[in-house]
Amino acid sequence: MNKRLFVAIDPPEEVRTELAGICCGLPDARWTPVSQLHLTLCFIGEVDGSGFLDIREALAECTVAPFALRVRGVGHFPPRGLPRVVWAGIERSEPLQVLQRKIVTRLFQLGLEPDNRRFSPHLTLARLRDTPPAKVGRWLEINGLFTTGPFAVDRFLLYSSVLGRKGASHTVEQEYPLGS
Numbered sequence: 001m002n003k004r005l006f007v008a009i010d011p012p013e014e015v016r017t018e019l020a021g022i023c024c025g026l027p028d029a030r031w032t033p034v035s036q037l038h039l040t041l042c043f044i045g046e047v048d049g050s051g052f053l054d055i056r057e058a059l060a061e062c063t064v065a066p067f068a069l070r071v072r073g074v075g076h077f078p079p080r081g082l083p084r085v086v087w088a089g090i091e092r093s094e095p096l097q098v099l100q101r102k103i104v105t106r107l108f109q110l111g112l113e114p115d116n117r118r119f120s121p122h123l124t125l126a127r128l129r130d131t132p133p134a135k136v137g138r139w140l141e142i143n144g145l146f147t148t149g150p151f152a153v154d155r156f157l158l159y160s161s162v163l164g165r166k167g168a169s170h171t172v173e174q175e176y177p178l179g180s
Contacts, residue, residue, distance in 0.1 A: 022143045028130050030128075036170055039121055041103055043115040065178065072148075075087055099156065156175075158172070
């Protein structure tokens with residue numbers, strides 16, 4: 001059985017609650033359920049059963065010491081043209097960059113070709129459909145200084161994802177503690 005996989009960090013509940021406070025005010029936005037807010041480190045895509053087992057095992061080799069992150073600012077993708085996604089950014093973090101590179105390198109060593117876009121750490125807040133750019137601009141203005149306190153990152157997760165009519169549903173397949 002094939003699985004659609006990605007690797008992520010989950011923010012703690014208090015950060016999700018703070019983010020929920022800005023997840024409103026855009027017409028035709030499909031807001032990410034607060035329980036599914038995550039920082040994607042690497043989108044892997046669809047793999048078969050043996051590939052899944054190899055990935056699950058290989059990711060255990062990817063570790064760094066626990067570190068802290070902070071959510072800071074908001075933005076949209078694409079950066080030019082009609083906005084399709086609004087997001088909350090993650091403050092620059094060298095340990096996060098190192099962890100993400102280790103994961104991508106290890107997956108590449110398995111013969112996988114993970115998404116090769118430049119890593120831009122963020123939490124997807126909403127997907128937009130025909131939302132007027134002026135409304136997005138106003139939302140960005142209002143929420144541009146959004147920030148959270150630092151939060152500890154002591155693990156990352158391998159998720160499977162099933163796409164449905166109302167968006168994706170995610171299942172934790174494996175948890176990887178940091179610092180071990």
